[in-house]
Amino acid sequence: MATTNFNCSLFNNDQAATQNTHSLQELQQPVVSTKVFIQRDYSSGTLCKFQNKFPTELESRLDRQHFEETIQTLNNLYAEAEKLGGKSYLEGCLACLTAYTIFLCMETQYEKVLKKVAKYIKDQNEKVYIPRSLLLTDPIERGLRVVEITVFEDRSFVPTS
Amino acid sequence: MRNCEYQQIDPLALSVAPASVQNHADKKVERPRRKWEVFPGKNRFFCDGRVIVARQSGVLPLTLGLIVVTCGLFFAFDCPFLVKHLTVFIPVIGGVLFVFVVLSLLRTSFTDPGILPRATLDEAADIEKQIDTSGSSSYRPPPRTKEILINQQVVKLKYCFTCKMFRPPRTSHCSLCDNCVERFDHHCPWVGNCVGKRNYRFFYSFIISLSFLTSFIFGCVIAHITLRSQSGKSLIQAIQESPASVVELVICFFSIWSILGLSGFHTYLVASNLTTNEDIKGSWSSKRGAEESGNPYTHNSILANCCATLCGPMPPSLIDRRGFLPPEESVPAASTSEIELPSFAAKNDANMCTQSTKDVLERMRHSSAFYGLCLPGTPKTTPVGLEVTGGAPARDPETSPAPTLCSPFSRRSTSDSLHSINPAFRLASPSPSLARVTLVLGEAPDVSFIALT
Numbered sequence: 001m002a003t004t005n006f007n008c009s010l011f012n013n014d015q016a017a018t019q020n021t022h023s024l025q026e027l028q029q030p031v032v033s034t035k036v037f038i039q040r041d042y043s044s045g046t047l048c049k050f051q052n053k054f055p056t057e058l059e060s061r062l063d064r065q066h067f068e069e070t071i072q073t074l075n076n077l078y079a080e081a082e083k084l085g086g087k088s089y090l091e092g093c094l095a096c097l098t099a100y101t102i103f104l105c106m107e108t109q110y111e112k113v114l115k116k117v118a119k120y121i122k123d124q125n126e127k128v129y130i131p132r133s134l135l136l137t138d139p140i141e142r143g144l145r146v147v148e149i150t151v152f153e154d155r156s157f158v159p160t161s
Numbered sequence: 162m163r164n165c166e167y168q169q170i171d172p173l174a175l176s177v178a179p180a181s182v183q184n185h186a187d188k189k190v191e192r193p194r195r196k197w198e199v200f201p202g203k204n205r206f207f208c209d210g211r212v213i214v215a216r217q218s219g220v221l222p223l224t225l226g227l228i229v230v231t232c233g234l235f236f237a238f239d240c241p242f243l244v245k246h247l248t249v250f251i252p253v254i255g256g257v258l259f260v261f262v263v264l265s266l267l268r269t270s271f272t273d274p275g276i277l278p279r280a281t282l283d284e285a286a287d288i289e290k291q292i293d294t295s296g297s298s299s300y301r302p303p304p305r306t307k308e309i310l311i312n313q314q315v316v317k318l319k320y321c322f323t324c325k326m327f328r329p330p331r332t333s334h335c336s337l338c339d340n341c342v343e344r345f346d347h348h349c350p351w352v353g354n355c356v357g358k359r360n361y362r363f364f365y366s367f368i369i370s371l372s373f374l375t376s377f378i379f380g381c382v383i384a385h386i387t388l389r390s391q392s393g394k395s396l397i398q399a400i401q402e403s404p405a406s407v408v409e410l411v412i413c414f415f416s417i418w419s420i421l422g423l424s425g426f427h428t429y430l431v432a433s434n435l436t437t438n439e440d441i442k443g444s445w446s447s448k449r450g451a452e453e454s455g456n457p458y459t460h461n462s463i464l465a466n467c468c469a470t471l472c473g474p475m476p477p478s479l480i481d482r483r484g485f486l487p488p489e490e491s492v493p494a495a496s497t498s499e500i501e502l503p504s505f506a507a508k509n510d511a512n513m514c515t516q517s518t519k520d521v522l523e524r525m526r527h528s529s530a531f532y533g534l535c536l537p538g539t540p541k542t543t544p545v546g547l548e549v550t551g552g553a554p555a556r557d558p559e560t561s562p563a564p565t566l567c568s569p570f571s572r573r574s575t576s577d578s579l580h581s582i583n584p585a586f587r588l589a590s591p592s593p594s595l596a597r598v599t600l601v602l603g604e605a606p607d608v609s610f611i612a613l614t
Contacts, residue, residue: 042330108474108477154391
């Protein structure tokens with residue numbers, strides 16, 4: 001049977017797969033090798049900013065340039081969200097005058113930027129990270145504490161090419 | 162055959178908590194749970210996660226009661242007289258102030274103050290790796306601090322043993338709510354919630370508007386009694402005609418001292434971009450040694466500080482209260498982290514004590530979850546439609562001994578559950594796993610063809 005052959009080939013090739021009967025699952029669910037956490041950079045205060053230091057674990061997988069570009073863009077987006085300017089003051093004053101009930105129907109500047117961030121991360125994942133067996137997690141999923149990059153084992157992941 | 166291999170796992174699972182696993186599976190299918198239901202902090206939620214309050218609502222009902230009663234008495238007993246003798250704007254102004262006060266109060270009480278979700282297991286492990294623990298033979302880990310430079314000022318970041326992370330600057334752990342709160346000001350019992358980054362502006366508008374309201378009512382009541390006693394009657398007679406005014410006078414008199422004082426204090430804090438916590442601890446006072454330790458967060462201008470604190474952009478809530486838990490995550494792991502990393506809990510004895518009973522229950526559920534992952538039709542496979550069909554034939558040519566089935570699987574599921582079960586409120590797997598699954602689905606048929614050939 002096709003499926004038997006399928007399992008047999010895995011038995012022969014892969015030691016880990018011999019132990020695992022959920023072979024199809026194994027292939028479809030890439031194994032997490034490690035996770036790299038990019039911590040926050042507090043050098044300019046409590047603004048949301050991530051460290052631009054290139055982690056050594058990613059040296060074999062990713063260009064420094066790609067990484068720095070991703071982090072820099074994220075930092076710029078969050079800076080835009082937290083910018084103290086005319087627009088944010090207007091939003092704040094308007095909210096105050098309406099006893100903050102306006103937030104019930106209006107989307108804040110921050111929320112708009114968060115949507116942009118989500119879109120950017122999805123885009124980066126598709127173009128840069130997933131082809132290299134990596135996955136970026138949106139920092140908002142981690143309470144804006146870290147940028148989590150999941151490193152998958154190469155063998156169980158078929159990259160898009 | 163299919164049932165056989167899983168039946169060998171079952172006795173172990175059965176000895177732990179079979180019914181709960183089954184019930185969990187049923188419940189998972191029946192009702193998707195929201196994240197607020199498994200929130201690890203001491204908060205209570207209403208309206209399906211829309212409203213968040215501290216566990217002890219403190220004196221909030223009293224605060225509300227006092228405000229409503231005083232204003233009620235004012236509108237009922239003082240306003241008719243004052244409208245007749247003075248102006249109709251008095252109840253109008255009173256009404257506007259009252260509405261503003263109540264809305265601000267409710268907003269302060271029911272808003273997430275800036276709670277930081279707890280670190281995931283992976284994050285905590287990563288931080289633990291980075292901390293140098295070489296040579297520490299003592300059971301208690303040394304106090305963990307990290308020094309960073311903020312605007313050329315040295316700031317110490319402390320490690321939070323409950324939330325398993327280094328607290329960002331200006332963040333403090335509230336023991337009443339059992340949460341780390343960003344820009345923690347204080348826990349206000351009158352409001353029944355912490356005051357932090359997200360609700361400080363509401364709190365400030367509450368106390369300012371309350372100062373105006375109490376002063377206004379106080380002034381109006383004085384005017385009322387004065388006008389009454391002027392028209393030929395004595396003061397005692399005037400009071401006898403309107404006893405409610407005395408009640409209002411007493412309440413307002415005592416409130417004004419405290420509220421006006423508080424408003425003044427917080428105005429000072431806002432103008433210098435400080436929190437109550439920092440002010441009380443004297444973090445940035447010049448008394449600390451010879452080195453100049455000014456506030457590194459100040460914008461060096463009163464107006465800029467005020468605008469930044471009160472009119473700045475509204476940060477989002479970092480805890481996704483109303484998000485749905487993915488089916489595999491519905492085993493909460495608030496205390497699973499205690500099991501996995503006991504060294505962390507060593508310092509936080511109180512936390513361990515409160516978690517001890519929960520621990521036992523969680524251990525049972527946790528170990529059943531390992532075996533639960535081995536069970537057929539596990540929700541883990543459901544997001545990938547292909548897996549269900551592909552998995553079934555894969556089970557048939559089962560030749561390897563059954564016990565070894567589960568142990569490597571549980572080894573893998575250990576890493577998965579480390580990956581998936583996490584004490585943080587925002588959960589790890591949903592978006593990445595779904596994202597990667599949707600992308601991998603496209604590859605799966607090719608993969609299987611490659612394996613066959």
